[in-house]
Amino acid sequence: MIRPARPADQAFIASTWTRSICSTHKVPGVSSHGHAYQRHVGSAMWTKVSAQVDAVMDRRDSKALVVCRPSDENALLGWVCYAHVRDVPLIHYVYLRRDERERGHAADLLRAIGVHHGTAVVCTSLGPSSQMMRSRYKAASFLPLDEFLEP
Numbered sequence: 001m002i003r004p005a006r007p008a009d010q011a012f013i014a015s016t017w018t019r020s021i022c023s024t025h026k027v028p029g030v031s032s033h034g035h036a037y038q039r040h041v042g043s044a045m046w047t048k049v050s051a052q053v054d055a056v057m058d059r060r061d062s063k064a065l066v067v068c069r070p071s072d073e074n075a076l077l078g079w080v081c082y083a084h085v086r087d088v089p090l091i092h093y094v095y096l097r098r099d100e101r102e103r104g105h106a107a108d109l110l111r112a113i114g115v116h117h118g119t120a121v122v123c124t125s126l127g128p129s130s131q132m133m134r135s136r137y138k139a140a141s142f143l144p145l146d147e148f149l150e151p
Helices: 007-024 035-041 044-057 105-112 128-136 145-149
Strands: 002-004 063-069 072-085 088-096 121-123 140-142
Touching: 002 105, 007 044, 007 063, 007 072, 007 088, 044 145, 063 105, 072 105, 088 105, 088 128, 121 128, 128 140
Parallel strands: 088 121, 121 140
Antiparallel strands: 002 063, 063 072, 072 088
16 A cells, blocks of 8 residues: 655654665675664764755655555555656655565555656665666666755
């Protein structure tokens, strides 16, 4: 089931988005799993990414849809954070729980906001969702999140 995100969903969206971005950037000499990595990443990079995520989520034009279990609309499986700029979908990030990937949920979320394989779409993230979108959706382009957030 896909539904609009609620205020109560914001903490899950922000934390999974930040953790996903930070976990894709490997730190030399530090295992990418466990508390030591989280403490190490919890430094400047975590702070920067978290601030960017908050800035995106605080914008009036930012929206989110979540996919949840049909039997429990509070059991979130994933989400998409997006905006429409001049009728072009702008995808900030798509996230799915690891055990829910490869089940078509991301494509369902994207279709729900009007993204199809021939649709022009802009991605703002350097994370894995952006890389996969740009490889699967040939009309996708990239705008760095830093540039998008510039005043």
